[in-house]
Amino acid sequence: MGLASGQLRRLGELIMPAHRVPRGGYVFRAGGDTNTLAVVRRGTLKSAVLDEQGREQVVGFHLTGELLGLDGIAAGKYCRDVVALEDSEVCRIPYPELQKLSNDIPAVANYIQTTMSREISRAYGVMLLLGSMRAEMRLAFFLLDLSRRVLARGYSPTRLSLPMTRKEIGGYLGLKLESVSRLFSTFQRDGLIEVRGKAVNLVELGRLQEIVQDAHPQLGKLLENGDASVLNAQCAALNLA
Amino acid sequence: MGLASGQLRRLGELIMPAHRVPRGGYVFRAGGDTNTLAVVRRGTLKSAVLDEQGREQVVGFHLTGELLGLDGIAAGKYCRDVVALEDSEVCRIPYPELQKLSNDIPAVANYIQTTMSREISRAYGVMLLLGSMRAEMRLAFFLLDLSRRVLARGYSPTRLSLPMTRKEIGGYLGLKLESVSRLFSTFQRDGLIEVRGKAVNLVELGRLQEIVQDAHPQLGKLLENGDASVLNAQCAALNLA
DNA sequence: CGACAAATTGAGACCAATCAAAGGGCGTGG
DNA sequence: CCACGCCCTTTGATTGGTCTCAATTTGTCG
Numbered sequence A, B: 001m002g003l004a005s006g007q008l009r010r011l012g013e014l015i016m017p018a019h020r021v022p023r024g025g026y027v028f029r030a031g032g033d034t035n036t037l038a039v040v041r042r043g044t045l046k047s048a049v050l051d052e053q054g055r056e057q058v059v060g061f062h063l064t065g066e067l068l069g070l071d072g073i074a075a076g077k078y079c080r081d082v083v084a085l086e087d088s089e090v091c092r093i094p095y096p097e098l099q100k101l102s103n104d105i106p107a108v109a110n111y112i113q114t115t116m117s118r119e120i121s122r123a124y125g126v127m128l129l130l131g132s133m134r135a136e137m138r139l140a141f142f143l144l145d146l147s148r149r150v151l152a153r154g155y156s157p158t159r160l161s162l163p164m165t166r167k168e169i170g171g172y173l174g175l176k177l178e179s180v181s182r183l184f185s186t187f188q189r190d191g192l193i194e195v196r197g198k199a200v201n202l203v204e205l206g207r208l209q210e211i212v213q214d215a216h217p218q219l220g221k222l223l224e225n226g227d228a229s230v231l232n233a234q235c236a237a238l239n240l241a
Numbered sequence C: 001c002g003a004c005a006a007a008t009t010g011a012g013a014c015c016a017a018t019c020a021a022a023g024g025g026c027g028t029g030g
Numbered sequence D: 001c002c003a004c005g006c007c008c009t010t011t012g013a014t015t016g017g018t019c020t021c022a023a024t025t026t027g028t029c030g
Helices: A005-014 A095-104 A106-132 A135-152 A166-173 A177-189 A205-215 A219-224 A236-240 B005-014 B095-104 B106-132 B135-152 B166-173 B177-189 B205-215 B219-224 B236-240
Strands: A019-021 A026-028 A036-042 A045-050 A056-062 A081-084 A088-094 A159-161 A193-196 A199-202 B019-021 B026-028 B036-042 B045-050 B056-062 B081-084 B088-094 B159-161 B193-196 B199-202
Touching: A005 A095, A036 A095, A045 A166, A045 B106, A056 A106, A056 A166, A056 B106, A088 A095, A095 A106, A095 B106, A106 A135, A106 B045, A106 B056, A106 B095, A106 B106, A106 B166, A135 A159, A135 A166, A135 A177, A135 A199, A135 A205, A166 A177, A166 B106, A177 A193, B005 B095, B036 B095, B045 B166, B056 B106, B056 B166, B088 B095, B095 B106, B106 B135, B135 B159, B135 B166, B135 B177, B135 B199, B135 B205, B166 B177, B177 B193
Parallel strands: none
Antiparallel strands: A019 A088, A026 A081, A036 A088, A045 A056, A045 A081, A159 A199, A193 A199, B019 B088, B026 B081, B036 B088, B045 B056, B045 B081, B159 B199, B193 B199
16 A cells, blocks of 8 residues: 555655764664654664673664664663764654654554564564574674675675674674684685775675575575565665565 | 553454463464464463574563563564463464554553563664673573562562473573583572572572672663563553553 | 482583773764 | 874683583472
8 A cells, every 4th residue: 555645755855865973973862862863865774782791682673664663662762882893874754753653654554563673573584593593694694694695786795895893793693703704714715705995795605605504504594584674765665664 | 552442352352362372382383374472371482583493592581561572573474483382372363453553542552552662672682692601601690580470470579380390491591401401509609599490599599699680780771671561461551652 | 239320519611791902873962 | 295193803712600411409380
């Protein structure tokens, strides 16, 4: 079911102009009040929970088109930081007004529900990753997941440019940065990938898939839910909801 | 905002009579079509992703009052099994009709959104647990989390009766059953708890909290989001939404 | 009581963390 | 433009925590 033009206009008015977020800049802070969602227009960001000792758990990386901030709806507070990994742009969406709008327009409410449901599925996949996969499987998973998401945006699925550091990858995969670095070297030695700093070339996608599949045939399905929140910034996607 | 009596009646008609689920019985199966949600009336259940080698990742345990099945809304398929750990009762709720109802009644839509949002926050907390905590912290977290949830239902927060096996606890915490067993023994030796099979007495709640807090002061906040889906089976809670 | 699953405990292996050092990349300022 | 400093990355040596394999005990249900 689509949206009437009047509804689309109301939705359009909600979307604030894109604004720049410099590398290292915050979109949300843990503990901050939830007054907006945000859509990534350009760039890459991470969601992370940080503690005083400087350790962080990265709960997700966000590419262009993804919708951020749904975790905070219940508590009224965000439960984690969202930080730009490179110079990025986001559109903010005032949450209370979106809430009102979703009460009037079922398609909007349905879209939000669907997006949140996908994020739950994705989170379960990551729990599986962290709870029962060994380091090499985790990194293979990470590379394939990124490959698929980059492909969905029309870029090469094999020539990746990683905007995040080894430490951040480790923070996502539950590994230390040295372990991540060693695994990159091992994969390169075995001819699976070519590494030159942040530039990674996936030479043997099939063998990377084997590494993951051997461990968890189910994971492939969960992966497909991964790219939760692809929302066209003009909200054209809502026509499909 | 509450519900008009006509709305409550419509909602009541949606809730199917509670039916028994024997120990080991399924409420949902991974890959099954999403046609219902379910509310736990009595008993305890687990959500788990299983692979052919017999390994499983438990993504959550569910106590009385919790709402199950929201993960499947997006994909149209559930992404994991839900199995009763002891003889239980659940009420099923046909999802398509609930969807229609939520389009008419904003309070219902808001409740679903809030519940899903809490589940996302909880999942992030578990990711933190699995990604950056050591075994003893994980088990302390598990015991405290269960203690809090049991307390919320009016039972003693210190005298726990664990319906799940050591293997299932390990499946949740990313540990092998032997490790879980060893940790129970260690905690008992140190006077933190008393273990007699499935019956566990939490002697030193404070010291258990220290074990978790030392590692991640943030986790306490995430814990509070944990008890996502407490939905009174008569849906009285919706009056608060 | 018997059969089977669950739990405990031990010994040893292995994987990732830790500690440590050196090399690279990038931006800033001279 | 180069030099410096800082962070990121790589690699090595060692430690340590958890898994694995194995045997035994305990508990549960027919």
